[in-house]
Amino acid sequence: MDNAKRKYVIPGDVITTAPFRPEQNVILDGKKIIATVVGTSEIYDDSVRVIPLAGKYSPKVNDLIIGKVVSHSSLSWELDINSCYVGFLPAQDVFGRDFSAHADELTSKLKKGDLVVARIANSDRSRDPLLTVSDRELGKIESGELVKISPSKVPRLIGKRGTMIQTIEMATNAIITIGQNGWIVVSCENRNGLLKAIKAIRMVDKQAHIANLTDRVKLMLESSGE
């Protein structure tokens, strides 16, 4: 991120006229590359993109997300995944191949209000995204606290090669599960550590656009003491 030239843009701003490759949230108009959202523009060696300041989550295949069960039919659950789409979790995924709509009661495994860590198995814009929980460390969340941040701030929370999240986890002894959709579950044996970790996450959400964020978070984690 350091070799990127960043500046604040609003929709319609011309970021550059150089022959770069347009990536997320920009359009190419003749030679001009124009921002389509409010955010910070980043110019890399050969590409231009805008990281939005706010926005809903748009599902991408293989993303790890956290969803909330809102309803179910006889064959599948529907999950709120903080998106314009509803996450769709088929019953076979939880019950296995020999699932029978007559014999198995879906509410015995997951009921309304349950939180689930899942992966996006398939997603195109014509259909609701298909979720899966059949992998290690996926499935129902039994304990912890849910924190909601803007999905656009998730990369900042993880940091470069996971530095930010490691910093927070090390300082607080908390276990943090980050969903790409901006929902995060924090669990920690120590109440103090839990509160501190949540404070740090909220700080990243609020100050994601400010430089030297990792240092600020470190400072905050150290200053408030054990």
Place this chain on the structure above:
Amino acid sequence: MPNLGNTPLIDELKSNQIRDFLEQGKRIDGRAFDEPRSISIEIGVIPKAEGSARVRLGNTEVITGIKVQPDRPFPDLGDKGIFICTAEILPLAHPTAEPGPPQEDVIELARVVDRGIRESGMIDLSKLVLVKDKSVIGIFADNSVIDHDGNLFDACAYSSTAAILSTKIPKWEMQDDVPVKIEDQESDAPITTIPVSVTMGRIGKHIIVDPNMDEWLCLDARITITTNSDGNICALQKGGKDGFTLDQLTKCGETSTSVGAKIREIIKQTKETGQ
């Protein structure tokens, strides 16, 4: 937004957390069990209305506008003016709020607020008659929920009450059987008492006053009790799937009087200072 149902849903972790805290004698936002959220009331927020108020109860926010106009009386109540209270949750108030015909909960909201004010006899409706059986003055209180963070009953009730207290009633005179407004003459509304509603919820064996949104979604049962200036109960509404024991009900009645008295002072002060 996808259709996630029109009722908000709390996640299981939060719900368990709220229950655990209650067992330890604590509430999720640090309040005491019988402590309402901070209340701020402004009046005169809509200059063109005869009366208006904006109430913030924690993060719940309601604006009430009062319209006063001549109307035909109800056929069986020819010697009384009209009072009607309505409520609406604006789509911007909450992600689950949608435009369109009111849902059951909104209809209940309007009725509970209306009943509290009507049954307390707050407005002396017999003073609002122009011609018996023919023409009376009607007072219409319209509540708009701007922000929904639980307990709309109390927020709307305080807002309506404060708005009515600030209402100036124009003067009408009958000329050829038609009420004609006399310019620049107005009087205060005929107020007899100040009703205050207190909503309490039960989670497990614990009774909490003024539940916020998260607590609201965990409630086993709720009860809204309105008391008048003398501390007498004048209206009551019970909701939720479960019930209350006799002891719990008695306690709720006492709480509604004691908490109500404090809130009544806040409403009174607003009127006097005209903030």
